[in-house]
Amino acid sequence: MVPGDDVIMTQLRRGALEYCVLSLLDQRERYGREIAAVLGADGVLLDGDGTLYPLLARMRRAGHVTTVWRESESGPPRRYYELSLTGRETLERFRIVWKVFRDAVDSAMDETPGAA
Amino acid sequence: MNTPGTEHPLVRRYLAALERLLSDFDPVERAEITEGVRDHLCDEMSDGDDGSVDAALRRLGPVEAIAEEAMRGRSTTVVPPVVRPPVLSRPWVPVAVVALQALSFAIVLLASLAAPGVVVTESSVSGGGTTTVTRDVVFDAGESVDFMLAAVLGTIPWWPVVGVLVGSSPLWTAWEWIRIVSAVPVVGLLLALFPVVGWSLGGQDGMAVAAYASLVVCAPIVAHAVWLLPRRATTRARVLARPR
Numbered sequence: 001m002v003p004g005d006d007v008i009m010t011q012l013r014r015g016a017l018e019y020c021v022l023s024l025l026d027q028r029e030r031y032g033r034e035i036a037a038v039l040g041a042d043g044v045l046l047d048g049d050g051t052l053y054p055l056l057a058r059m060r061r062a063g064h065v066t067t068v069w070r071e072s073e074s075g076p077p078r079r080y081y082e083l084s085l086t087g088r089e090t091l092e093r094f095r096i097v098w099k100v101f102r103d104a105v106d107s108a109m110d111e112t113p114g115a116a
Numbered sequence: 117m118n119t120p121g122t123e124h125p126l127v128r129r130y131l132a133a134l135e136r137l138l139s140d141f142d143p144v145e146r147a148e149i150t151e152g153v154r155d156h157l158c159d160e161m162s163d164g165d166d167g168s169v170d171a172a173l174r175r176l177g178p179v180e181a182i183a184e185e186a187m188r189g190r191s192t193t194v195v196p197p198v199v200r201p202p203v204l205s206r207p208w209v210p211v212a213v214v215a216l217q218a219l220s221f222a223i224v225l226l227a228s229l230a231a232p233g234v235v236v237t238e239s240s241v242s243g244g245g246t247t248t249v250t251r252d253v254v255f256d257a258g259e260s261v262d263f264m265l266a267a268v269l270g271t272i273p274w275w276p277v278v279g280v281l282v283g284s285s286p287l288w289t290a291w292e293w294i295r296i297v298s299a300v301p302v303v304g305l306l307l308a309l310f311p312v313v314g315w316s317l318g319g320q321d322g323m324a325v326a327a328y329a330s331l332v333v334c335a336p337i338v339a340h341a342v343w344l345l346p347r348r349a350t351t352r353a354r355v356l357a358r359p360r
Binding site: 057 | 156
């Protein structure tokens with residue numbers, strides 16, 4: 001059975017999405033809808049905005065992010081997510097590993113007959 | 117945080133469906149996820165009119181997708197059922213074996229201390245103004261060995277029970293069974309034979325040295341049978357007792 005694009009995309013997302021969130025938070029603290037807007041802009045990294053929240057809960061439990069409530073100019077207070085020290089270290093490690101992994105996959109794809 | 121937007125029927129239905137799908141989750145985790153989604157909707161609703169509700173819910177995606185994402189790395193209050201291991205795989209079995217083995221060894225050791233040893237007889241003959249004292253030191257090896265054999269037999273019924281327990285339990289291998297079951301008779305034999313050999317080599321002094329040597333030789337055999345092998349079995353029993 002040939003997996004569909006969405007199945008392959010889901011599998012790839014699962015490995016990388018958390019680190020993409022960490023990378024966004026490395027720039028500055030953000031609230032959930034803001035993170036969803038950036039990651040979901042092209043529909044690749046985030047299929048539905050709602051799936052971000054279980055991930056954020058998991059990352060908070062793992063100690064990669066911390067949260068703080070801040071008043072908003074328009075609307076109710078927002079929960080902001082910020083990178084913890086552990087999260088920063090995890091992100092640094094991912095950046096190194098990702099480069100190796102990406103290059104290995106690209107290399108394997110290039111060597112496969114029929115690759116573009 | 118509820119705003120007029122989150123009171124919209126579509127939103128309430130959406131959040132209720134999400135709560136239902138996460139119903140067996142840890143309450144704190146469930147609340148964190150649903151609050152995050154609710155706050156996301158609050159933020160969206162603070163912008164627009166009713167027409168944006170459908171769009172906001174579409175952007176959130178189906179509740180099933182959110183629940184599926186939550187399933188990964190979930191924590192839940194549901195405790196998996198504990199499957200108890202078979203009776204002879206439980207931690208009490210090595211404890212029982214140790215107790216019975218220790219009792220058997222105690223009987224054998226006490227018997228070795230009480231076994232007939234050297235018998236010294238003195239006789240004196242007086243005559244011609246002098247007294248001659250004859251001292252005979254006798255050691256009946258056969259009687260000593262018989263005594264020890266009786267001591268080993270005296271460990272019945274404990275020793276066969278050990279054999280049956282260990283042989284029926286999956287906590288020991290076949291080779292370990294052989295080592296445990298043979299420990300008591302081997303120790304009894306050594307405690308009986310060492311003094312005999314010592315006597316034949318060095319008389320009374322040789323027998324005394326050999327008796328002490330037998331204790332030194334038997335100590336690791338006893339330690340093996342009442343500590344090392346049961347400890348391995350206890351570790352295996354604990355592994356089997358872990359919830360799956």
